[in-house]
Amino acid sequence: MDGNSRARTSSDATDTGGGGEVDFMALLPRLARLGTALNRGDLVERAMEAAGSGLDRPALNVLVQLRMAGAPLRVGEIAHRMQVVGPHVTRQVNELERRLLVRRVVDPDDQRARLIEPTPEGTACAERYLKAVFGFFDRALAGWSAEDRRALGSFLGRFTDDLIAHLAAE
Amino acid sequence: MDGNSRARTSSDATDTGGGGEVDFMALLPRLARLGTALNRGDLVERAMEAAGSGLDRPALNVLVQLRMAGAPLRVGEIAHRMQVVGPHVTRQVNELERRLLVRRVVDPDDQRARLIEPTPEGTACAERYLKAVFGFFDRALAGWSAEDRRALGSFLGRFTDDLIAHLAAE
DNA sequence: TATTGTTATACTCTATAACTATA
DNA sequence: TATAGTTATAGAGTATAACAATA
Numbered sequence: 001m002d003g004n005s006r007a008r009t010s011s012d013a014t015d016t017g018g019g020g021e022v023d024f025m026a027l028l029p030r031l032a033r034l035g036t037a038l039n040r041g042d043l044v045e046r047a048m049e050a051a052g053s054g055l056d057r058p059a060l061n062v063l064v065q066l067r068m069a070g071a072p073l074r075v076g077e078i079a080h081r082m083q084v085v086g087p088h089v090t091r092q093v094n095e096l097e098r099r100l101l102v103r104r105v106v107d108p109d110d111q112r113a114r115l116i117e118p119t120p121e122g123t124a125c126a127e128r129y130l131k132a133v134f135g136f137f138d139r140a141l142a143g144w145s146a147e148d149r150r151a152l153g154s155f156l157g158r159f160t161d162d163l164i165a166h167l168a169a170e
Numbered sequence: 171m172d173g174n175s176r177a178r179t180s181s182d183a184t185d186t187g188g189g190g191e192v193d194f195m196a197l198l199p200r201l202a203r204l205g206t207a208l209n210r211g212d213l214v215e216r217a218m219e220a221a222g223s224g225l226d227r228p229a230l231n232v233l234v235q236l237r238m239a240g241a242p243l244r245v246g247e248i249a250h251r252m253q254v255v256g257p258h259v260t261r262q263v264n265e266l267e268r269r270l271l272v273r274r275v276v277d278p279d280d281q282r283a284r285l286i287e288p289t290p291e292g293t294a295c296a297e298r299y300l301k302a303v304f305g306f307f308d309r310a311l312a313g314w315s316a317e318d319r320r321a322l323g324s325f326l327g328r329f330t331d332d333l334i335a336h337l338a339a340e
Numbered sequence: 341t342a343t344t345g346t347t348a349t350a351c352t353c354t355a356t357a358a359c360t361a362t363a
Numbered sequence: 364t365a366t367a368g369t370t371a372t373a374g375a376g377t378a379t380a381a382c383a384a385t386a
Binding site: 210226227228254255257258280281282283 | 352353354355356361362363
C-alpha cells in the first residue's frame with residue numbers, strides 16, 4: 001500500500017451495458033495495466049537491466065523478435081511483428097549493427113531485401129531478457145496448480161487469438 | 171491474410187527454459203499484441219472515433235477513468251490509475267476543461283487538491299467510447315459458450331491480479 | 341510500375357525540474 | 364517542511380514523406 005486513497009478494484013460505476021457473462025468493466029483496467037507492464041512498465045524495465053546491454057526498448061525488442069523467430073528476418077517482417085512501420089526498424093537495426101549485435105545480409109532470393117541476423121552476443125542478450133521475463137511470470141504464478149496453469153494457457157491463448165483475428169477481420 | 175510471409179503462431183525457436191505448464195514463449199507475443207491493441211492500436215482507434223469528440227488518447231483516457239470511477243477524482247488519483255505522472259494529467263485536464271468536458275472543483279477536505287468532475291457531455295463521451303470497446307469484445311467472443319466466458323473472466327482476473335500484485339511486491 | 345529498404349523530419353505520449361499554494 | 368497541483372522543458376517512441384535500388 002502506498003497510503004493513497006485507492007480501494008475499489010472492480011467497477012465503481014453502474015454498468016454501461018454490453019458484457020453478460022464476463023465483467024469487462026472490471027477486466028478492462030486490469031488488461032490495460034497488464035499491457036502497460038508489458039510495454040513500458042516495471043516488468044520490462046527490470047528485464048532490460050537483466051539483459052544488460054544499455055539498449056533502449058525498441059532496439060532490444062528487435063533482438064527479441066529475432067530470437068523468437070529463431071532465424072534471420074527481413075526488416076519488413078520485423079516491423080510487422082513489432083506492429084510498427086519500416087523506418088522505425090531501420091533505425092533500430094542501424095544502432096544494433098553499430099554495436100555488433102546484428103548483421104545485415106542481402107537476401108539471396110531478392111536483392112532488394114536484407115536479412116537481419118543476430119550475432120551470438122545479440123542472441124545472448126535477447127535470451128537474458130526473455131529469461132528474466134519468463135522467470136517473473138513463473139514466480140507470479142507460483143501459487144497456481146499445474147492444472148490451473150494449463151487452463152490459463154489454454155484460455156489466454158484462445159482469447160488473444162480470437163481478439164487478434166477479430167481485429168484483423170472487422 | 172495479407173500476403174506476407176507469416177505463418178508460425180507459436181514459438182519458432184527452441185525453448186529458453188522457464189515455463190513448464192504454460193507456454194510463455196507462445197503467449198508473450200500474443201499478450202504484447204493485446205497490449206498494443208489496447209494502448210495504441212486499431213481497437214482504441216476505432217473506439218475513439220465512436221466517442222467522436224476529436225480528443226486524443228490520453229485526454230479521452232482521463233474521461234474513461236472518471237466514468238469508471240463513477241465519481242470525481244483528484245488529479246493525483248487519476249495519474250495513479252493511468253499509471254502516469256501528475257503533470258501529464260494536468261495538461262489533459264486543461265484541454266478537457268477548455269472543451270467543457272470536465273470541471274475543476276476545489277476539494278472541500280483539502281484546499282490544495284482539486285476534484286475533477288466530468289460534465290454530462292464528458293460522461294457521454296466516455297460512455298460512447300466504452301460501449302465501442304465492450305461491443306468489440308462481445309463480438310470477438312461471440313463463438314464462446316457462456317461457461318467458457320465465465321471461466322475466461324475468472325482466469326483472466328486471477329491472472330492479472332496475481333501479476334499486478336507480484337509487480338508491486340518484487 | 342510495384343516493392344524493399346533508407347534518410348530526414350514531424351508528431352504523440354510521457355517524464356523531470358522548478359515553482360506556487362495550502363497544509 | 365511535506366504535499367497537491369501547475370508550468371515549462373526535455374526525452375522516448377513512433378509515424379509520414381521523399382527517395383534509392385531492385386524487381
